[in-house]
Amino acid sequence: MATLEVAGLEKSFGGVRAVQGISFSVRPGEMLALIGPNGAGKSTCFNMLNGQLRPDAGSVRLLGREITGMAPRTIWRLGVGRTFQITATFGSMTVLENVQMALLSHHRRLGGLWRPVARMDAAPARALLERLGMAEQAARPCGILAYGDLKRVELAIALANQPKLLLMDEPTAGMAPQERVSLMALTAQIARESGIAVLFTEHDMDVVFGHADRILVLDRGRLIAEGAPAAVRADPKVREVYLGSGAVTGAH
Amino acid sequence: MENLVLQALSGLASASSLFLVASGLTVIFGVSRVVNFAHGSLYMLGAYLAYSLVTTLPRGHLGFWGGVIGAAVLVGLIGLVVEVLLLRRIYRAPELFQLLATFGVVLIVQDLAQMIWGPQDLLGPRAPGLRGSIEIVGMRFPLYELFLIGVGPVVLGLLVLLFHRTRWGTLVRAATQDREMVGALGVNQRMLFTSVFFLGSLLAGLGGALQLPRESVNLHMDLAIITEAFVVVVVGGLGSLTGAALAALLIGELHAFGILIVPKITLVLVFLVMALVLVVRPHGLLGKPEAAARGGQGSAEPVIGPAPPALRWLGLATLAVAVVLPPFLGDYAVSVLTELAIAVLFAASLHLIMGPGGMASFGNAAYFGIGAYGAALAAQWLGAPMLAGLALAPLAAGVFGLLFGYFCVRLSGVYAAMLTLAFAQIAWSVAFQWVEVTGGDNGILGVWPSAWAAPKLVYYYLALALCLGATLFLRRVVHAPFGYALRAQRDSALRAEAIGIDAFRIRWLGFGLAAAAAGVAGGLFAYGKGSVFPTYMGIPRSVDALLMVLLGGVQTLSGPIVGALAFTGLQEQLVRITDLWRLILGCIIVLLVLFFPQGLAGAARARWEARHGDA
């Protein structure tokens, strides 16, 4: 069964149809890229999947269960992790504490008024950081971390509740080329090991063509192409609205 | 019927005056993001200066109108000086710090005005040419009021033209969004800000000067108008001129008709309307969601860790003094110490909301007061013993905290602060106007401790134990998951929601918890003083709490404790030694804001870190 099934998704803002009847699905362990020009509806689409926006029509199913229109925190509890285009972490907490928060929330222990956080869920949090190569940074505040490291912290947070689906909005934006490759390789490895379905948007064509198993191309709210990287790269329509000649971006 | 028409017209005249003041406030806020408490002081100075000028200049049209315009321009210049000397240096400070600085200016102006013009009310001459009245629907209506009705729309029109049809206006609107970028495009943003301050202050001065023929000039004009102006600006939507005009109209008419329809709750009415508007429209009538203005925000909040050993020892030493010393002191000193202990808890309760919670509360006194009244009413009407009263105090405050907080914590920034203020004013008005139950202005007397706790020293130890226990409990909470969840939703609401944290619920419960803690302080205060009064819930007491927290520093857990001790001690001493305590306190606040922008504990922490490196 597909992890995520999206059917006939629609959303309009003040008469402008941002997303028009989009359908697709993601399988366990699959890396699916969602690409398209700015304003094509990628973010709108994403925000409907994790509950930040309510679709006008259509359905979103997670492991066969209808999750359309649920609150983001409910969707998270059902097993959808999320990373953001501009990293969102708790700047006044250390890397470890950030991951502890996700674990504590997963275990529904956030109401505690007495026992200090320092002694709660520290070991599993450390293990997660270890897996992402961030153990050495555990005690540093997120507020002063380098951008590439923050992206890894976000991934650790997103993995804390053992998600079935990861939604990653431009996971490598603002990272150096080498960091991009290693982060995506790590993501792909974890996804395959744990059978997590990954849906990501991205502007870096090296990342898209290097790491996606399948690609969806959006333009003006519609799905204009879908398929394996080679096929999408060769599609003349995709070249016209999005990829261009590839001379300055590496999409050749 | 005729009466209603006249009432509506006089409502319009009030609305017009109110708009002048509010428009200046909203223009200044729009560009500088400074919530200028001193705007009311500028209004008052406008009235005083107009009085001096008009009575000095030769009589007649030139003397009067020249005096009014002259006063407005002078106030504009005073605003300009305040901007250049003070505000310009703190644009990068947190919002509430700026507010604190402008409150310092309020205190300074109050004493200066009293020194120059004396404490008595002054009556100015009436406007030449507008002394008479005309007949409207068979009744007399003063010409001057009619003139005022015209002033508002004219000023609104001119301002709209200025902001949308001139280059200066375009630059100001751009700077409202991104000051730094405007500077990088070659615009001298400092001059721009100063000119905006001049304009806003001039409008406040004009508003004050035009009151001269309507009412007496007195020393209470500043705080009276600033509360109303805040209401207008917030109801209209921060930064929106048209919104301010609409809101001024609404509030002006509400005053005019409220007194006819529901004279018993006139005081509550305005704040009820404000609360209602904010609950339905969280950004006011025409306001937009506050985009974080760029180039003005500080860095991320620091990590919270266990107290460094030096601080622990200092805390223990202070505690030891607080326990050992009092038996050797007189009754007066012991009751001052009792008040200090209560102040610490009061400040700590506000700190939970402001620091970890990341919300500003302008109405923390409400929960202090509700705690005090809860205990007092239980004593008076149910004959409850002291311990029952003290148990009831946090319960009552907590329940009302949850009730009011349910609405407040949905909003953010200045709007949230203003809604907490509105609820506090509603609570104050009820205590003030529901005379049969609360005794109104006379308060409730005879709220004495049980016999065993009657000696000052015993009561002190009781207060110390309860306040210290509650403060330490709050501190523990901050280190526990709940406190972390509070900080999580403050740091990143987006991320908090994305890991299943219900930000609303966390904020709401946090608000309730803080209210309950303030209630403990209020209950202890009631029994300590033996009486309760509406002033326990007044704006000044809420401002006191803010001062304590900001003075100590929001970013550290010890901040509110240090701030409470410093502020209460300072005020106590100043009032005893000088009549000009407001002037001195105001100057101290301004200097502290300029030189210790992180608060006392924050500054100490920064020095400690500079010497020992990061934790």
Added chain:
Amino acid sequence: MLSVSGLSAYYGRAHILDDVALDVGPGEVVVLLGRNGAGKSTTMKAIMGLVPPAAGRVRFDGAEIAGREPFEIARRGLGYVPEERRIFTGLSVLENLEVGRRPPTAGLRPWTPERLFALFPSLGAMQDRPGGRMSGGEQQMLTIARTLMGNPKLILLDEPSEGLAPVVVERMAEAIRALKAEGLSILLSEQNLHFAQAVSDRATIIEKGRIRWSGSIADLLAADEVREQYLSV
């Protein structure tokens, strides 16, 4: 035209720029390459006066500008296009341009909205649209156009291709070549090597706040070990 030497800057106590030196000649396009956090944006902000330089000299058009206020630096003919676009979302396209407007500079053809709409045709079609209702690519063009309204002699372009669709990046490259043809000097910061080599004459590599390599684009393409070490491509 622009000559930077010994430039250092701090955030709090962290040393973020250390002895940075670079030059941009008249009519030249120089690219500052480096990873995220290497110090590219900070270098630009320090030149512009937005981050106070702790030490060093910045000479622009014959005058020392280090330590001056951003608005004074802008008035001398240095234009700044920030990384995050930062257009005024509440103002229309024309009003955004008005904020950037400065008197003409001797020796350069003055920019007018009409000429800018010829350079960026998509902006011409939305003159009265509020900046907040434009796509990312359109906003990036508007922020460049807004800076050009100040008739600068040199512009600092901070990561103009970041987050843009490949077709839009191509248009951006064309626009930069057109500006160079006008005689404008440009200091560009980039992570995208493909884009950088398509538009620049020379490159300077920055890493952890220090300049590691400088030379022509041709040299950079030949120096595999430099690219591997600092750019990891």
